[in-house]
Amino acid sequence: MTPPSPSSSPPRPRGKQTIRIAGGQGFWGDWLEAPYRQVTGGPVDYLMMDYLAEVTMSILQKQKSRDSSLGYAKDFVPLMERLLPILAERHIKVTSNAGGVNPKACAQAVGAVAHRLGLGGKLRIGVVTGDDLLSRLDGLLARGHQLRNLDTGRPLRDVRDRVLSANAYLGAWPVVEALRRGADIVVTGRVTDTGLTLAPMIHAFDWRPDAWDLLAAGTVAGHTIECGAQCSGGNCLKDWQGIPDLANVGYPIVEAAPDGTFEITKHARTGGRIDVAGVTEQLVYEMGNPAEYITPDCIADFTTIRLAQAGKDRVRFSGIKGRPATDKLKVSVAYFYGYKAVGTLVYSWPDAYQKAQAADHVLRERLAGLGLKFEAVLTEFVGADATHGPLARAGAALEDLPEVQLRIGVRARDLAPVERFTREIAPLILNGPPSVTGFAGGRPKPEEIVAYWPALLDKRMVEPSVEMVDV
Amino acid sequence: MKRRQDGRAALRRGKRGLVRLTELAHARSGDKGDTANVGLIALKPEYYPILVKQVTAARVARHFKGMIKGKVERYQLPNLHALNFLLHGALDGGGTISLKTDAQGKVFSTALLRLEIKP
Numbered sequence: 286m287t288p289p290s291p292s293s294s295p296p297r298p299r300g301k302q303t304i305r306i307a308g309g310q311g312f313w314g315d316w317l318e319a320p321y322r323q324v325t326g327g328p329v330d331y332l333m334m335d336y337l338a339e340v341t342m343s344i345l346q347k348q349k350s351r352d353s354s355l356g357y358a359k360d361f362v363p364l365m366e367r368l369l370p371i372l373a374e375r376h377i378k379v380t381s382n383a384g385g386v387n388p389k390a391c392a393q394a395v396g397a398v399a400h401r402l403g404l405g406g407k408l409r410i411g412v413v414t415g416d417d418l419l420s421r422l423d424g425l426l427a428r429g430h431q432l433r434n435l436d437t438g439r440p441l442r443d444v445r446d447r448v449l450s451a452n453a454y455l456g457a458w459p460v461v462e463a464l465r466r467g468a469d470i471v472v473t474g475r476v477t478d479t480g481l482t483l484a485p486m487i488h489a490f491d492w493r494p495d496a497w498d499l500l501a502a503g504t505v506a507g508h509t510i511e512c513g514a515q516c517s518g519g520n521c522l523k524d525w526q527g528i529p530d531l532a533n534v535g536y537p538i539v540e541a542a543p544d545g546t547f548e549i550t551k552h553a554r555t556g557g558r559i560d561v562a563g564v565t566e567q568l569v570y571e572m573g574n575p576a577e578y579i580t581p582d583c584i585a586d587f588t589t590i591r592l593a594q595a596g597k598d599r600v601r602f603s604g605i606k607g608r609p610a611t612d613k614l615k616v617s618v619a620y621f622y623g624y625k626a627v628g629t630l631v632y633s634w635p636d637a638y639q640k641a642q643a644a645d646h647v648l649r650e651r652l653a654g655l656g657l658k659f660e661a662v663l664t665e666f667v668g669a670d671a672t673h674g675p676l677a678r679a680g681a682a683l684e685d686l687p688e689v690q691l692r693i694g695v696r697a698r699d700l701a702p703v704e705r706f707t708r709e710i711a712p713l714i715l716n717g718p719p720s721v722t723g724f725a726g727g728r729p730k731p732e733e734i735v736a737y738w739p740a741l742l743d744k745r746m747v748e749p750s751v752e753m754v755d756v
Numbered sequence: 757m758k759r760r761q762d763g764r765a766a767l768r769r770g771k772r773g774l775v776r777l778t779e780l781a782h783a784r785s786g787d788k789g790d791t792a793n794v795g796l797i798a799l800k801p802e803y804y805p806i807l808v809k810q811v812t813a814a815r816v817a818r819h820f821k822g823m824i825k826g827k828v829e830r831y832q833l834p835n836l837h838a839l840n841f842l843l844h845g846a847l848d849g850g851g852t853i854s855l856k857t858d859a860q861g862k863v864f865s866t867a868l869l870r871l872e873i874k875p
Contacts, residue, residue, distance in 0.1 A: 339851065340852055436789050520784070522783060522865070523782040523797075523799070562782065562797065565795075565797050565836050565837075565838060566782065568795075568838075569795020569833070569836070569838055569840055570784050570785075570786045570793075570795065571788060571793060572793050572831075573788060573793065573842065574831055575833050575840055576831070587836075588832075588833050588834070591835060592836065622852070622853060625853075625855060627855065661855060663848060663856065665856070667857065671857045672866075672867070673867045674822065674867075675823065676819070676820075676867050692857065694855030694856075695855070696853070696855055736849075736851070737851055739789065
């Protein structure tokens with residue numbers, strides 16, 4: 286390890302045994318500067334980067350079907366080009382699901398970059414696969430695995446011919462295996478966000494597969510940092526105006542101990558804020574039943590978490606309990622659903638809201654007159670009720686709004702009605718209610734809808750695989 | 757008489773002594789398919805019992821009437837002084853299907869904070 290630089294965080298409070306895992310990306314599209322700042326702003330041992338959302342997998346599958354060398358988060362490669370020399374010098378390891386539906390190609394691309402940087406022979410990349418079920422779907426269905434939709438109960442065969450991607454969520458253990466085999470960088474397919482943080486802890490502390498409380502603790506740590514700065518001051522409602530220097534917001538770092546306690550902190554001289562209130566906001570984000578946070582690795586009980594402010598920008602977690610993992614894995618299937626389009630126009634004072642409402646009536650009458658069949662037509666008045674609906678309209682001074690954006694969206698299984706709808710917005714500028722503007726973007730474009738089908742699958746049907754690539 | 761020490765005295769009360777939830781709690785929301793979740797967190801520990809008593813699943817369902825199609829479930833996290841609400845059928849199909857501006861339910865949190873209760 287390099288000695289801590291002058292800009293490093295305060296010394297680790299609980300002995301050398303702790304490890305520091307830095308969250309570098311909360312989603313594909315997150316702040317490009319964050320990972321660089323995480324590895325240069327002070328000591329860290331691991332950099333965790335989550336890239337995959339449900340819809341991302343189907344986009345990547347489409348790219349791979351056009352070019353078999355694609356299908357991963359392309360941004361990861363230039364990012365690694367920037368970071369690799371620093372990572373190598375400071376012995377920082379990376380866990381990332383940037384591999385998407387083609388982790389091997391992603392690893393090869395990173396390997397090529399490493400060669401160019403003169404790091405040949407100095408780097409090992411671990412590749413985790415086995416999550417991709419697309420080519421195995423018919424076999425699984427034939428063997429009676431119905432992959433019923435968790436929300437609707439329908440069997441997958443109902444949409445089988447429209448499936449674009451199908452991936453099981455793998456947990457931490459294959460990532461641990463890659464780390465044990467000496468990987469400096471672990472590139473995975475659909476590994477859970479939490480598994481990418483839990484794996485370094487299992488590896489460093491040699492936690493057992495049935496140490497449920499410890500695995501739950503690592504899972505909670507993963508949940509806390511998986512959305513990047515959303516636990517360190519970003520998108521934080523409580524006292525939001527008092528959160529300092531979001532322009533330089535510090536991304537989170539887990540400082541984990543072998544006993545399952547950990548602290549969430551950030552590098553010194555960064556913006557944002559880490560306190561109990563903000564961390565609590567992140568803990569309840571996307572929460573279901575808090576007593577049963579189910580992952581492939583364990584069931585974590587969020588009602589057992591104890592939080593304490595342990596210093597400035599430092600929250601301590603303890604008391605976390607877990608239960609045995611289930612015998613199922615979650616599967617995420619993406620399938621083609623249909624088309625949608627959204628058009629907008631802006632109406633100005635006076636009577637902005639009323640003009641926008643009148644335009645909506647005109648447009649709907651024309652759509653009905655054309656006999657177009659939509660699955661849904663949704664009108665929102667941005668500036669009046671788009672986000673809070675009738676709750677916002679009650680008691681608001683809607684008659685005096687300076688401007689209102691009419692936002693109208695349609696959805697259909699077929700392209701034709703959606704396409705026709707997109708031609709009905711612009712005419713309103715000249716043949717509808719007055720004081721209208723804001724059409725600079727041109728005619729709205731129909732979008733393909735790729736929908737998401739969550740299901741469960743017997744764990745024994747999925748065999749994760751770990752491969753090492755020497756650079 | 758000694759003033760009540762539980763902090764309720766300082767609350768800004770509106771008509772009929774009602775207090776907006778935003779005076780008592782902060783919140784964050786997200787999505788799972790067509791379900792939005794709202795985590796409601798007491799601004800002070802002593803507010804938590806008020807939330808438990810007054811912000812019931814039935815009350816939240818009434819608040820969001822016309823905005824959600826399914827039922828409301830509530831879970832308690834006394835350790836975090838927080839309640840978690842699941843609003844089913846809140847997102848016009850959810851994720852990529854939804855036509856809503858707030859397709860991922862990100863600001864159902866602040867919509868809940870409009871609720872008025874009597875502490």
